[in-house]
Amino acid sequence: MLRFLARELHMWRLMHASSNGLVRTTDRVESLVLATVSLAALVGLMIALTVGADTYASHKEQVDAQESRHSVSTTVVDIPVPTTDAPPHVVVEWKGADGGKSTAQIPRDRFDRIGRERVVWLDDEGEVVDPPLTTANAVVEAFLAGLAIIVITVLGWCGLTAFVRSLADRRRYRQWDLEWRELDIDSHR
Incomplete structure (x- = not known):
């Protein structure tokens, strides 16, 4: 778990935005995509709050309007x-x-x-x-609606992050293999 957390914190380093020649294009693209995905996750959390509030308001109206x-x-x-x-x-x-x-x-x-x-x-x-709806029903429905959006957002963020990481890692490993082969060939001459 700590390894995953350390790796995710590494994502936020600003060196990928610098002009450092040691930073590969793959690293820069990965950082940009992960920053975008994280921003989208924050938007998803805001949507969850909005959906929860709207669900509560509509259920509360039903509670107040029932006979x-x-x-x-x-x-x-x-x-x-x-x-x-x-x-x-x-x-x-x-x-x-x-x-x-x-x-x-x-x-x-x-x-x-x-x-x-x-x-x-x-x-x-x-x-x-049917039994009357209560304010507690409205609160529970709103909580569950918001929680569903949060779970979908978190799962989407984790899935996209893992997918982008695996693509970037594969590309990096291929580049490292090519560079090691070139270094190995040059050392035997």
Whole structure:
């Protein structure tokens, strides 16, 4: 790990930008490409922050705009045999605000059995709806969206850096081999 870090820190040396005759064209091109890739990675991180903030804002709007909902404790009264054309569900029953009994079908949970208590969410008309979104949902979605962009950016940076390094190293090794051969030939004359 330290070897990789030392090599990456070497990338930032300014000698490749100088007029030093010992610095090869390959080294200069490699430094320029790696600096460009690193700048693009910084832009990617800024994009990740923007995507995370936009995701949070849009989810927060959904949280604020959703209709009022309230939870009701229900009891599972029937577990129909699942058919191939309908998803598995259970029938639940609860006492309504007017004192009468209401029933509804909800998706089946693997722990469902007759008599089990389940919590369902109802809208103002008494219809079963999805649980309300919370601010925590918005934060988690924003974090995951930003994290996904960061992971893609980091993997792209690492991949491109390794690719550019391997191309430059291959070219350098070829040049060194040629120069050693020329030196070897000249020394036997």
